[in-house]
Amino acid sequence: xxxxxxxxxxxxxxxxxxxxxxxxxxxxxxxxxxxxxxxxxxxxxxxxxxxxxxxxxxxxxxxxxxxxxxxxxxxxxxxxxxxxxxxxxxxxxxxxxxxxxxxxxxxxxxxxxxxxxxxxxxxxxxxxxxxxxxxxxxxxxxxxxxxxxxxxxxxxxxxxxxxxxxxxxxxxxxxxxxxxxxxxxxxxxxxxxxxxxxxxxxxxxxxxxxxxxxxxxxxxxx
Amino acid sequence: xxxxxxxxxxxxxxxxxxxxxxxxxxxxxxxxxxxxxxxxxxxxxxxxxxxxxxxxxxxxxxxxxxxxxxxxxxxxxxxxxxxxxxxxxxxxxxxxxxxxxxxxxxxxxxxxxxxxxxxxxxxxxxxxxxxxxxxxxxxxxxxxxxxxxxxxxxxxxxxxxxxxxxxxxxxxxxxxxxxxxxxxxxxxxxxxxxxxxxxxxxxxxxxxxxxxxxxxxxxxxx
Numbered sequence: 001x002x003x004x005x006x007x008x009x010x011x012x013x014x015x016x017x018x019x020x021x022x023x024x025x026x027x028x029x030x031x032x033x034x035x036x037x038x039x040x041x042x043x044x045x046x047x048x049x050x051x052x053x054x055x056x057x058x059x060x061x062x063x064x065x066x067x068x069x070x071x072x073x074x075x076x077x078x079x080x081x082x083x084x085x086x087x088x089x090x091x092x093x094x095x096x097x098x099x100x101x102x103x104x105x106x107x108x109x110x111x112x113x114x115x116x117x118x119x120x121x122x123x124x125x126x127x128x129x130x131x132x133x134x135x136x137x138x139x140x141x142x143x144x145x146x147x148x149x150x151x152x153x154x155x156x157x158x159x160x161x162x163x164x165x166x167x168x169x170x171x172x173x174x175x176x177x178x179x180x181x182x183x184x185x186x187x188x189x190x191x192x193x194x195x196x197x198x199x200x201x202x203x204x205x206x207x208x209x210x211x212x213x214x215x216x217x218x219x220x221x222x
Numbered sequence: 223x224x225x226x227x228x229x230x231x232x233x234x235x236x237x238x239x240x241x242x243x244x245x246x247x248x249x250x251x252x253x254x255x256x257x258x259x260x261x262x263x264x265x266x267x268x269x270x271x272x273x274x275x276x277x278x279x280x281x282x283x284x285x286x287x288x289x290x291x292x293x294x295x296x297x298x299x300x301x302x303x304x305x306x307x308x309x310x311x312x313x314x315x316x317x318x319x320x321x322x323x324x325x326x327x328x329x330x331x332x333x334x335x336x337x338x339x340x341x342x343x344x345x346x347x348x349x350x351x352x353x354x355x356x357x358x359x360x361x362x363x364x365x366x367x368x369x370x371x372x373x374x375x376x377x378x379x380x381x382x383x384x385x386x387x388x389x390x391x392x393x394x395x396x397x398x399x400x401x402x403x404x405x406x407x408x409x410x411x412x413x414x415x416x417x418x419x420x421x422x423x424x425x426x427x428x429x430x431x432x433x434x435x436x437x438x439x440x441x442x443x444x
Contacts, residue, residue: 040369068379124349144263146369146391154262157312157316
């Protein structure tokens with residue numbers, strides 16, 4: 001068990017060193033990086049599709065997509081005119097999260113100088129990605145209405161490290177017993193991060209989220 | 223990296239040895255054990271609430287609940303009159319999955335001779351739980367309509383190991399673009415396991431799932 005812990009710590013230290021390289025490259029290029037973490041099907045890709053369209057007049061978005069298998073998500077973003085690189089973790093042992101090494105490799109396929117904001121969509125998993133720093137400036141947790149309002153209580157360590165939280169799929173509120181008050185109460189137990197309730201499907205509620213991104217400083221801040 | 227792989231293999235071997243102990247205890251007691259794996263909010267607990275009520279005249283259900291934090295799910299089942307034990311993995315390093323050691327410990331708090339079926343609800347995570355055998359007889363993957371119909375393609379190794387697959391929340395079909403044909407097509411790429419489309423919320427579609435459980439042999443089969 002001790003050995004297991006030592007190996008995990010060594011892996012995390014090696015990851016952090018690579019993440020600092022990623023961060024330096026982003027800062028040098030003046031690119032703001034977001035790490036999006038959420039359950040499978042919480043709607044991370046759909047949020048990015050809307051975000052790209054709404055940021056476009058002001059800010060250029062690029063995306064790194066993390067999935068166990070398929071290049072579907074990168075293709076979805078590319079169809080929206082967004083530079084997108086897919087990481088398939090089935091090629092590295094079905095990894096349940098992105099790590100800084102994977103992100104650093106993906107970065108070589110993006111022209112950072114053509115971007116203002118880089119969104120890194122992590123593997124669909126509300127647990128493991130939270131342990132790995134990727135060099136991002138801000139961490140965004142994406143939850144959704146049908147997942148239920150108990151999630152901040154049940155996954156406190158993930159929500160505690162969020163710089164912003166999205167509750168997606170508010171268009172489904174009338175058809176579920178989800179209480180936004182209950183969700184927010186759970187969230188406030190672990191963080192004061194802003195909460196954005198929106199629907200990537202209908203487009204409702206997107207503006208405060210877009211303004212939050214646009215209001216963040218970019219680059220040369222390490 | 224080699225060292226990391228060696229440690230992981232050693233952990234999995236130790237897990238499998240404990241899982242065989244769990245399996246032997248279940249078989250000796252004539253208890254059928256199901257390992258339920260699914261994303262956060264796919265509705266695993268709601269499915270178990272319905273299942274307990276519908277099995278009750280014929281079969282006695284007990285539950286082991288796995289969550290990172292809170293005893294909410296075990297309390298929900300206990301309110302339905304189901305013997306339920308909660309494992310909180312925040313007490314063991316926020317583990318992202320159950321392992322055989324945790325299940326073996328939880329088993330000491332259940333009277334197996336009073337049960338016919340034991341449902342082990344894994345931590346909400348569509349990736350990591352698939353790698354850990356818990357001594358179960360059957361593995362059930364629980365997906366849900368709002369998660370999207372692309373999940374079998376994106377998480378093939380999890381679905382490939384399923385003995386049955388549930389698509390929950392079919393009451394939300396009219397409000398999403400989920401295609402059951404698309405989901406089933408993805409599923410058939412990796413498994414011929416039966417697919418049960420149901421709604422734990424309304425109760426629709428539960429009967430084939432209940433009959434599938436009731437039709438499984440129990441005990442003394444190792």
